[in-house]
Amino acid sequence: xxxxxxxxxAPVDQIFVTTLHWLVGFLPAAWRPVxxxxxxxxxILMVFPALFSIVTIFERKGIGRIQNRYGxxxxxxxxxxxxxxxxxxxxxxxxxxxxxxxxxxxAADKLVHFLAPVVLLIPVLLTYAVLPFGRNMxxxxxxxxxxxxxxxxxxxxxxxxxxxxxxxxxxxLLGAMRAIAQMLSYEIPLILSSVTVVMIVGSxxxxxxxxxxxxxxxxxxxxxxxTPWGLLGYLIFFIASLAESNRSPFDLPEAExxxxxxxxxxxSGFKFALFFLGEYLGMFAIIGLGITLFLGGWTAPFACLDxxxxxxxxxxxxxxxxxxxxWIRATLPxxxxxxxxxxxxxxxxPLALLNVLVAGLWHYLAIGPLRWIACATIIxxxxxxxxxxxxxxxxxxxxxxxxxx
Amino acid sequence: MSTLLIITAVxxxxxxxxxxxxxxxxxxxxxxxxxxxxxxxxxxxxxAEFVAFTEILVYVGAVAILIVMAILLTRSGExxxxxxxxxxxxAGVAVTAMVFTTLGWAILSSSALPQTVAPAPVxxxxxxxxxxxxxxxxxxxxxxxxxxxxxxxxVLIAFKAEPRDKNQKS
Numbered sequence: 001x002x003x004x005x006x007x008x009x010a011p012v013d014q015i016f017v018t019t020l021h022w023l024v025g026f027l028p029a030a031w032r033p034v035x036x037x038x039x040x041x042x043x044i045l046m047v048f049p050a051l052f053s054i055v056t057i058f059e060r061k062g063i064g065r066i067q068n069r070y071g072x073x074x075x076x077x078x079x080x081x082x083x084x085x086x087x088x089x090x091x092x093x094x095x096x097x098x099x100x101x102x103x104x105x106x107a108a109d110k111l112v113h114f115l116a117p118v119v120l121l122i123p124v125l126l127t128y129a130v131l132p133f134g135r136n137m138x139x140x141x142x143x144x145x146x147x148x149x150x151x152x153x154x155x156x157x158x159x160x161x162x163x164x165x166x167x168x169x170x171x172x173l174l175g176a177m178r179a180i181a182q183m184l185s186y187e188i189p190l191i192l193s194s195v196t197v198v199m200i201v202g203s204x205x206x207x208x209x210x211x212x213x214x215x216x217x218x219x220x221x222x223x224x225x226x227t228p229w230g231l232l233g234y235l236i237f238f239i240a241s242l243a244e245s246n247r248s249p250f251d252l253p254e255a256e257x258x259x260x261x262x263x264x265x266x267x268s269g270f271k272f273a274l275f276f277l278g279e280y281l282g283m284f285a286i287i288g289l290g291i292t293l294f295l296g297g298w299t300a301p302f303a304c305l306d307x308x309x310x311x312x313x314x315x316x317x318x319x320x321x322x323x324x325x326x327w328i329r330a331t332l333p334x335x336x337x338x339x340x341x342x343x344x345x346x347x348x349x350p351l352a353l354l355n356v357l358v359a360g361l362w363h364y365l366a367i368g369p370l371r372w373i374a375c376a377t378i379i380x381x382x383x384x385x386x387x388x389x390x391x392x393x394x395x396x397x398x399x400x401x402x403x404x405x
Numbered sequence: 406m407s408t409l410l411i412i413t414a415v416x417x418x419x420x421x422x423x424x425x426x427x428x429x430x431x432x433x434x435x436x437x438x439x440x441x442x443x444x445x446x447x448x449x450x451x452x453a454e455f456v457a458f459t460e461i462l463v464y465v466g467a468v469a470i471l472i473v474m475a476i477l478l479t480r481s482g483e484x485x486x487x488x489x490x491x492x493x494x495x496a497g498v499a500v501t502a503m504v505f506t507t508l509g510w511a512i513l514s515s516s517a518l519p520q521t522v523a524p525a526p527v528x529x530x531x532x533x534x535x536x537x538x539x540x541x542x543x544x545x546x547x548x549x550x551x552x553x554x555x556x557x558x559x560v561l562i563a564f565k566a567e568p569r570d571k572n573q574k575s
Contacts, residue, residue: 154466
């Protein structure tokens, strides 16, 4: 029965690829490569900002739900009584952003101030080029795709600095400093945790990495997250990606209660919306990378679910992780700067380095339960020892309050 | 020469000149980042993916930020009244151009250069990794050691010896 389902859904799985070939087929041969890239770019530019607008509603409604309030529930179709449960909210939001006055501070460095949101969006959108969204659906199949992702993603810091510095505002500059320090610190565990995958697969190509996780043992997928090093790697990757996308509890760069909006305090109107968009697109991209590296990319978790189109799996996993991100945002309080740095350098970095070692061990040990036990033991012992060691100097006890007399 | 190459080269050179001549140091650093990206684009056109991505990762992502931070931490935001380009500079540029022409002419007309251009080898990232971990593992390790020493030195300089009980927060 599954065979039939597979055969039935195979054209659906490749529908975007076949549509692209069909559309490009109308053009003369010389134009085809350019037109094909243009269509792919247009596809990414349509899908992910649309996802962004939907996710903002989900986020507001989700956080509202967790905090025991309604969230947006008014906007519906104008002229009727249909309210769409508030899911029309993103349209007036977008229109409001477009029509708002664009205020630039008099002391600001006009050109750099103008360019910063543009410079933010370019690297963020470029990272989507190497992500495999589905079977045969990677736009640029670079041999060093993973390196491309990290290289281009690193350029975001330049734009953050541009925004913070050019605004000539102490809150902006503080936010930019915080953001850069945080991004640089968490990039190291992020990259080190992905190195384990590269070691096991033996390739930096993201499509190869997904293919290495295809197949099932005992009905369960061969995703890397189901191995000891993969689980630790994904947890480190997940936490670091929270920090990289400036999400709570790592939202110090834009802590509203401390420094207004951080590096984009002095932005208004559509430039502000661009920053917002860039942040969410960056979040989607890094979630997509985590899915590709550890959660099997577009492959199905169970063999019997293979017939569902690959891009739907990718989207489902992405929305699932986005939901966890929102959940964490509504649950955890913000870290302090020293806690943030200590966590990155004293806890995540040693664990990530150890994980590289464990992945090497995993590669050389014979397949069987022994390597499972060995690797899991090393990881658990290191985790407990490190955690205990760091907590010992914390002198945690009952909190004492002091008041001004 | 393709149009793409000319565009990248012009952008890179323009950014490099701007990085030298602009008054505001932060602008210079940002133009330097543009120039680095241009160089990376040139590498990419030569099919040297690995070098191009490393260029962006190291120079745009880290070195440019480092320079910018160094400027912010050491100077006030005031930019100098006059441009850094003075008459002495132009003389220097002229001398440099002459030396470059002479050297270039000497090298190009030298018989030590191979007369036929060897076909470009197909280098994958895997090859680079194998070579780095095989043939060049000793230089790689030494570079790592030197960098670690530099980092420890930097930490020692930045580290202020404070009494131990300062850590205790009330």
